[in-house]
Amino acid sequence: MLTLYDSAVSGNAYKVRLILGHLGLPVKRIEMNVDDGSTRAPGFLEVNRNGKVPAIVLEDGTALSESDAILYYFAQGTPYWPEDRLERARVLQWMFFEQYSHEPSIAVVRHWVAHLGKTPQNEPALPARIAAGYRALDVMEDHLKASAYFVAGRYTIADIALYAYTHVAHEGGFDLGRYPAINAWLARVAGQPGHIHITD
């Protein structure tokens, strides 16, 4: 069976549970604490030398990390990964947008506000991260005004990648009420067959 090094507070780990849910693939989950250093302990570094969850171990013992690369691995040959070369590049464009322009603001603000609490270290950095988060949401809203999903007019791993932290952005204080197109898309994603909740 697949083994997922998981975290209940990580949207990145939730992405993996989402695609496995859609595909009906069972997985053994190992809950990791992302704040106490255990993802940087020697045992886990053998699974992911970069010391981050999620990481997944395949049935043959091969370990794979980086949430969006794991999504790609499982989406091969399924409707969640398009056939067309440009559409595939476009899925990746949105996934790299997610990891560079969205996650470091929206996910990090949520983690600081909802889980760690404000500290002398993170509080000075908060306004710039919040502004960057709203810029990312603005980019998404403009795209979703004209498109039901991010790529190819249908639900792909680009939507899974962006859904994970967008749907809990309010936990970091982001006002999603400003974004009607995002809200309509969040509802479409949550209505997909096999969808599971982040707390499931």
Next chain:
Amino acid sequence: MLTLYDSAVSGNAYKVRLILGHLGLPVKRIEMNVDDGSTRAPGFLEVNRNGKVPAIVLEDGTALSESDAILYYFAQGTPYWPEDRLERARVLQWMFFEQYSHEPSIAVVRHWVAHLGKTPQNEPALPARIAAGYRALDVMEDHLKASAYFVAGRYTIADIALYAYTHVAHEGGFDLGRYPAINAWLARVAGQPGHIHITD
């Protein structure tokens, strides 16, 4: 002809010039200033709504952004993108590592130190970014001790993605002398057919 919205100071833009050089594809280059707000001006936002270089416009007028997604697009059907499903996922794993754990420290420190200069805004953030940069280099060094390239034993777009900012990390003050395996890999990359220099 292809049109690249380019920047001489951007390693991300250099990645695109590198793969186009390997493939012998001619490109019209439009140099953008990444510090004066022109990447956030309305004309450019029609090319990349996220306001970042590089972006490339294909011959049919389609625009594509995110450097690593552009690498993927051009690598299709070439030796720079492996055939095997797991190797493909592994290439993406290293590219997401690059954008999340490497570029925000190594590229950003270089930009602050070598181009913008230290400011009251960036100076307090510098030590944490430098530490994160060395962690990323440590991960690369450990991998390259046992492998000539990042994936599949040969040069792929994972190497292009990681080469772009690693080979100029010293401009941000990183001491690459600590990393013999990285230095040997940098030389292997620079020896690839069609390799171009970042200032070419």
